[in-house]
Amino acid sequence: MKKQRKWWIPGTAVLCVAVGVGISLFLRYRGKSPEELLISYMDCISAGKYEKMYEMIDAKASGNISLEDFTRRNQAIYEGIEMQDMKISEIDCSEKEKTVKYTASFDTAAGKVSFENEASFTRGKEGCLLVWEDSLIFPELGAKDRVSVAAIPAKRGEILDRNGTVLAGKGLVSSVGIVPGKLKDRESAISEISGLLEMDPEQIEEMLAADWVTEDSFVHLKTLPKVQELELGTLEPEEDVVREKDRQQRLLEIPGVMISDKEARTYPLGEAAAHLVGYVQSVTAEDLEEHEGEGYHTDSVIGKTGIEALYEKELKGRDGCRICVVDDQGNEKTVLAQTPKEDGTDIRLTIDAGLQKSCYEQFQQDPGCSVAMDPMTGEVLALVSTPSYDSNDFILGLTDEQWTALNEDAGKPLYNRFREAWCPGSSIKPIIAAVGLKTGTLDPTEDFGNVGLSWQKDASWGDFYVTTLHAYEPVTMKNALIYSDNIYFAKAALKIGAENLENSLDELGFGQEIPFEILMTPSCYSNTGKIESEVQLADSGYGQGELLMNPLHLASLYTAFLNDGNVLRPRLQYEDKAEGEIWLEGAFSPEHVDQVLEGMDGVVNDPNGTGYGAHRTDTRLAGKTGTAELKESQEDTSGTEIGWFAVFTEEVEAERPLLLVSMVEDVKQMGGSGYVVAKDKVILDEYLGR
Missing domain, CATH: 3.10.450.100 (NTF2-like; domain 1)
Known part of the structure; x- marks a missing residue:
């Protein structure tokens, strides 16, 4: 239709x-x-x-x-x-x-x-x-x-979290318009209205001049947020709510202005879930051409990004239609044809709205992302990219100034960071350790010896040295994880060898599409598909060189440490009584997992561990921090750092199992990965303490 x-x-x-x-x-x-x-x-x-x-x-x-x-x-x-x-x-x-x-x-x-x-x-x-x-x-x-040809609009399906909380659904907005015949001092009124609505007076005049407009017509100008009455006794109402309420009150004081409720798609979590849920917009001519025959018409909306776009066919539904013969008095004489509407299907996600919001609130000012999973089922509990935008703004209608501001914002709020691949730094070390054990090239009890805070294999490396932050003894795998020793893992990578490492990472999903509903950028270990030198191999051992990882991929690999070495497939669609589905069976042996887990436990629970800031007495946690340096050369002092923290509930029978991976760009002046640890601790407190 x-x-x-x-x-x-x-x-x-x-x-x-x-x-x-x-x-x-x-x-x-x-x-x-x-x-x-x-x-x-x-x-x-x-x-x-x-x-x-x-x-x-x-x-x-x-x-x-x-x-x-x-x-x-x-x-x-x-x-x-x-x-x-x-x-x-x-x-x-x-x-x-x-x-x-x-x-x-x-x-x-x-x-x-x-x-x-x-x-x-x-x-x-x-x-x-x-x-x-x-x-x-x-x-x-x-x-x-x-x-009479009348559409019977289908209801668009809702997007829900695992508990039935609405992430996208039907809501109310305020439609602001003018009844031309009731305007007084038209020029002055339109000038005031244009200022309050941030519209050009010429644009308003053009809308009022449409052929269909009469003195009694309601001419819609703009959609605004629905503002509920502030509760009596509220001491500190949100500033933006007060501001919006004042604006709409001033509009209503202008003769000829009307504000009415209007149904529209709304996104209750706003910025907290924008990159995940996405938004809908009115169809364009291009959309109608591309989706010809699929039931779209000029008044339709269509999912543009996120889950709204991914599940467009399921959410959309199909409008019904009724064709009747009607007499000149408006009385229906006969129904010629009628098709019932088919409402869209609700999409229920594995997401926990509370955890999603908690992750966003902690990192909302930081360029980064967070991925949370249930490590026993692979269910994704949160997918957050920061800074963000408000999906509701696209429903209300962005002004040119707002669109420009979003695109020119240095924080890139439209950029979806959880879909990209990033330099993982030391967060990859548990994987490297497990690869060394699996290939038989590493002995977890071997003492590599304390060589200080700087090391190179030999003079053939020229000016290149691997550096680390802590001296300790003995230099074993467990301690190397606790102290996050770059030198140990550079040596470990050399022991593993380039071919072994390449084959092992290939088996762990590098260079492959992650089996997940949302398309993610694949992880990689080299720009050329091969590790070309010893220096690159050594760098790869501690998450540098040309190694890049998608955060969801990293989180998925970490599920092996709680599932006897099996890597679970991440999932986003909710199922009752979900059970973990193995993606990479036998990635590591149970024995090797236990050996690596000793060091990951120490990262959070040993006072010397780099993740000790997240230590809890009520729930045993394990994990790994990471700080990735992004610079032109070893002498470059102006480069930035990416901070990581991957942490999970260590007990298989944990009441609220959780695996959380967070990444923040440019933490060099904020305490490196320690900044991320402190933020994640708040998230863990809120989630595990519910």
Whole structure:
């Protein structure tokens, strides 16, 4: 259907005398029987050849209808109902009564229409012509009747979190408009309205000048947030709520301005879930062309980003349609066709709205992202990218200034960071340790020896040295994880070897699409697909070099430490009684997992551990911090740092199992990964303490 609003096809205009037809019409159809004439006439309807149809009628016997009125009436109805595939059958001609009985059937926007009908004809010396009446279109259609084509809008499905909390659904907004006839001091009023609505006065004048506008029309100007009445006794109402309430009150004080409630798609979590949930917008001409035949019309909305776009087909539903004949008093005479609406399907996600919001609130000013999972099922509990934007703004309508500000914001709020791949730094070390154990190239008890805070294999490395922050003894795998020793893991990578490491990372999903509903950037260990040098290999051991990881991929690999070495597939669609689905079976052995887990436990629970800031006495946690340096050379002091913290509930039987991975760009002046640890601690306190 092409229209969602109800509309009327007008009745026949004042009749005028047909001229210019003459005997040429008879000559054109000379020799045709009434049956053949009827078939030719009906064939022209499907082709939209209204002028040829007119040549087949006896205009005088048809009330002297003009070609213009004939075309207007037929075209408006047939094209308005989207008539297609006209078929005529069971034709029975009576020469005595000069009638042709037939059965017509065709498809419409509301489904198939089929009816029995009767057409009259005249016969002259040169042949026969049809007598046109409105009933030739539909038997029940009179000259003053109209055909109503009304959409029955389908409800768009809601997007829900695991507990049924609405992430996207039907809500109320405020529609601000003008009743032109009630404006006083028009120029001054429009100037004030334009200032309050941040619109150009010329734009408002243009909207008021539309052909359909009368003095009593309500002319919609802008959609604003719905502001509920502030509760009595509220000491500190949100500043933006107070500001919006004041703006709408000032608008209502202008004579001629009206504000009414209007249903619209709303996003209760706003900025906290924008990159995940996305937003809808009105369809464009390009959308209608791309999705032709899929039930979209000019008043439709379509998912543009996030879950709204990913599950567009399921959420959209399909509008119903009702085609009726209505008399000139507006009374319904008969229903010609009707198709029921099919409401869209609700999409329930594994997301925990409270955790999603908590992650956003902690990092909302930081360029970064967070991924939270249930490590026992693979269910994704939160996907957050910061800074963010408010999906509701796209429903209300962004001004050019707002759109420009979003695009020029240095924090890149439109950029979805959880979909990208980043330098993981030391957060990759547990994976490297497990790879070394699996390939038999590392002995977890071997003491690599204390070589200080700087090391290189030999002089062939030139000016390149691997540096670390802490000296400790013995230099074993467990301690290397606790102290996050770059030198140990550089040596470990060299022991593993480039080929072993490449093959192992390939087996762990590097260079592959992550099996997840949302498309993520694949992780990689080299720009060329190969580790080209010893220095690159050593760098890769502690998450530098050309190694890049998607945060969801990193979180998925960490599930191996709680599932006997099996990596679980991350999932976003909620299922009752969900069980973990293995993505990478036997990635590591249970024995190797336990050996690595000893060090990860120490990261959070040993006072020397780099993640000790997240230590809890009520819940045993394990994890790994990471600080990735981004600089042009080893001597570069102006480079930035990416901070990571990956942490999870260590006990398999934990009451609220959680695996949380957070990343923040540019933490060099904020305490490195310690900044992320402190933020994650608040999230853990809120979630585990519920």
